[in-house]
Amino acid sequence: MNLSPRKKKVADKVVILSKELIILIFVFTISLLGFLFIAYRVFYLDKTGADEKAFAFAHSLVSDRTTDIMEVITFFGSHYFMIPANVLLCIFFLVKKIGRYSIKVSAIALSSVLIMFGLKLLFNRHRPLIPLLAPAKGLSFPSGHAFMSVCFYGLLMIIIWKEEKSHPVLKWFLLILVIALLLCIGFSRIYLRVHYFTDVLAGYCIGSTWLFLSSYLIDRIQPAGLKKINNSPSMGGGKGEAA
Template sequence: MLTNVNMGNDDRNHRQQTTTKSNKVGNRRNILIAIAVFLVSITAFGYLAHEVVQEKEDMFDSATFLLLAPYTNKFTLIIMRGFSFFGSHLFLLPAYALIVLTLCIKRHWRDAVIISAMAISSYALMLILKDYFHRSRPNLRLAQIVNNYSFPSGHAFSSFVFATMLIHLVWQSRWNNKEKYVLSALLVLFSAIIGISRIVLKVHYASDVIAGFCIGMAWIAFIVCLNALSPKPNNEKALPKTTTNDNK
């Protein structure tokens, strides 16, 4: 009887050790992928900053405006203004607050802290970058007057970070993998359309939007590395072994 208990405890402890090793391997893989994404994204961002801000190269931006010009009309402007709203602080701040509040109610403290830090740090980073690069906006804006600087696009950056955060929550849900992939793809597409809307409305150059997505990917990769390296609460404890007593 006691021997059977020992075997059961040993089996559970073995499974827990196997899970721990698997998690460590997964963390290493996530860190390596995140580092690769960070390096590629930050390199692309640096290249864009050099070309369009320092060298003032505008061929790509001008060509993009010309490409989108035939599709710019009253109807598309209304649609694009609607998409643009979802990348603004008027939407994102209440949305972040609601998500964090929901996570706190469900006692998902770690996710609540990570998402709060992600929201605050990304907003601060965007203000710093805009002020540093000091690039003026396009002259022929088709939306409301915007007083801050153009590079990189805050809407592209913020919408990408927000979409990535939602994808993280989707993959922690109980939906099946097919639903998770579909929702993830839709969120990425939605973020891309928000970026495109800023070009159509001519409040950003195309290079601003691409740079916003690049710095967004780099920032998410940085957060993934921090999350993978930070200690996680371990609620699972190994079961104590029971010694046998042959005299009984």
């Protein structure tokens, strides 16, 4: 069956959308079920063996040099870094006239903060009693560092995956670098004994759940509003939006 160029283009977009939707549903389901499973084991079954083993492993690595490194790494998941990083990223996309990404960054950042605090209050788990350095404030489950890092760095990964097409080696290097940073941020919270292993794992799971769900929903509801913004004189007309 021969299709016209226009129909073929539409068909290709449908296939791409279907693949993205399947990936979204898979990641969303696995992440949500993972979070619920962790919460069930910790708060209903009172299973903490994984936390104790993680602390024992981290304790075997303790040294002054490692502690200094972990303090630097954990900074990149803190609100001291995340707030200005999100603001600067929004400004960057506004300057580049890529409105859809500036909206997505700000919407996911603000909504994830509300969800994180809501979950902490709901589960009301206290921090580990013997932090390596100074005690951390607030509640423990899920890890805010892990949750917010997945939302921020995970969004960066989505942008890199979609936009970096001309340099495959650079693309994969950046993706691997971001994944490594995410894992190191989570481990730093366990090493410093300000979070349990299950806090961090739950933060990764619920962060991934919200990132993919909110990213998908924002993509579905924002085009009409963005069209008005991009057609306004302040945005340089309809030619400013990147493909």
